[in-house]
Amino acid sequence: AQTVTQSQPEMSVQEAETVTLSCTYDTSESNYYLFWYKQPPSRQMILVIRQEAYKQQNATENRFSVNFQKAAKSFSLKISDSQLGDTAMYFCALNNAGNMLTFGGGTRLMVKP
Amino acid sequence: GAGVSQSPRYKVAKRGQDVALRCDPISGHVSLFWYQQALGQGPEFLTYFQNEAQLDKSGLPSDRFFAERPEGSVSTLKIQRTQQEDSAVYLCASSLNAGIDYGYTFGSGTRLTVV
Numbered sequence: 001a002q003t004v005t006q007s008q009p010e011m012s013v014q015e016a017e018t019v020t021l022s023c024t025y026d027t028s029e030s031n032y033y034l035f036w037y038k039q040p041p042s043r044q045m046i047l048v049i050r051q052e053a054y055k056q057q058n059a060t061e062n063r064f065s066v067n068f069q070k071a072a073k074s075f076s077l078k079i080s081d082s083q084l085g086d087t088a089m090y091f092c093a094l095n096n097a098g099n100m101l102t103f104g105g106g107t108r109l110m111v112k113p
Numbered sequence: 114g115a116g117v118s119q120s121p122r123y124k125v126a127k128r129g130q131d132v133a134l135r136c137d138p139i140s141g142h143v144s145l146f147w148y149q150q151a152l153g154q155g156p157e158f159l160t161y162f163q164n165e166a167q168l169d170k171s172g173l174p175s176d177r178f179f180a181e182r183p184e185g186s187v188s189t190l191k192i193q194r195t196q197q198e199d200s201a202v203y204l205c206a207s208s209l210n211a212g213i214d215y216g217y218t219f220g221s222g223t224r225l226t227v228v
Contacts, residue, residue, distance in 0.1 A: 105155050
């Protein structure tokens with residue numbers, strides 16, 4: 001069985017500052033993918049960034065980057081130059097051989113002006 | 114369509130009533146998933162289709178839950194004799210192929226409230 005844990009229920013950051021959201025996971029599979037999803041009040045899950053376990057290089061998408069520590073089973077998300085539109089729930093998710101996504105409990109991020 | 118469409122957006126059901134939730138995936142997407150998201154929690158897997166075949170239904174919480182995708186496109190999640198604990202957002206997602214590395218596109222979900 002796989003698990004995903006997000007230890008920060010809520011975070012806040014000032015506009016233009018940097019914030020890091022934490023995620024740890026557990027899986028017995030050697031090949032898997034990790035994702036960060038954003039869920040605004042509209043409820044639609046929006047893919048922010050993904051990381052393949054075999055790739056050592058950390059994924060980057062514009063202002064979003066990850067710190068993937070495979071041995072520690074840690075997958076944190078860094079948001080640089082935070083914008084008001086980044087306010088949302090953020091979910092870390094794991095996808096392995098079973099096809100389905102296993103989600104963490106989420107972190108509510110508030111960007112303050 | 115351009116995205117995953119779910120209907121209705123909101124549904125209020127009286128306890129004991131049957132409900133049907135619809136998901137219209139992106140055209141041509143092979144894989145379709147249903148998730149249940151309780152208030153303040155992360156989504157939890159319910160079931161998975163590859164074309165019309167239901168390959169995994171291990172997440173369905175009881176035999177009151179039933180899902181189908183008869184022609185490999187539109188899917189319906191049916192809940193019989195709804196209970197208060199069924200209140201949640203039901204999310205549908207689709208993927209072009211059946212592989213763990215492909216990104217999923219989610220719909221905006223149906224918020225079910227059982228009163």
